Amino acid sequence: MEVNEKPVSFGDGFFHMRIFLILFLSFVSHAALAQINLNNYSIQDPEDKNILVQKLYSDSLSSSFLIIVKEEVKLHKHAFHTEQVYVLEGKGKMTVGKKQYQIYPGSLIFIPMGTPHSLEVTESPVKVISVQSPEFLGKDRIMLDE
Numbered sequence: 001m002e003v004n005e006k007p008v009s010f011g012d013g014f015f016h017m018r019i020f021l022i023l024f025l026s027f028v029s030h031a032a033l034a035q036i037n038l039n040n041y042s043i044q045d046p047e048d049k050n051i052l053v054q055k056l057y058s059d060s061l062s063s064s065f066l067i068i069v070k071e072e073v074k075l076h077k078h079a080f081h082t083e084q085v086y087v088l089e090g091k092g093k094m095t096v097g098k099k100q101y102q103i104y105p106g107s108l109i110f111i112p113m114g115t116p117h118s119l120e121v122t123e124s125p126v127k128v129i130s131v132q133s134p135e136f137l138g139k140d141r142i143m144l145d146e
Contacts, residue, residue: 090124091104
């Protein structure tokens with residue numbers, strides 16, 4: 001398996017957050033815009049749960065989620081969705097198709113529709129923004145054997 005050490009990265013600090021928000025808002029520019037302060041955003045955190053998900057926004061064209069992963073995301077694909085994942089905190093190894101990426105804050109990963117992908121957390125937790133298009137209703141996630 002090929003390992004790429006550097007996924008797309010836009011720098012540190014608030015710069016990469018502003019870039020992501022510009023990209024994100026371009027997806028939802030037809031809707032009324034709202035501001036979410038992710039620095040103060042929290043998710044109920046049951047200690048026994050590996051993946052925590054909070055929907056941030058959704059319409060017929062896209063859905064965005066704040067996701068916190070403590071250990072791993074098992075190999076799966078989406079039958080009808082593309083996904084973009086922007087890393088806010090933590091580190092890990094993300095497999096997309098046959099490529100593996102070292103991810104860290106500022107990484108932006110593009111996952112084409114139907115592409116198998118998974119995440120192994122190396123510095124916990126990994127906190128990401130996931131934008132899926134079209135709207136994600138949770139019905140097209142197909143779990144795969146590794």
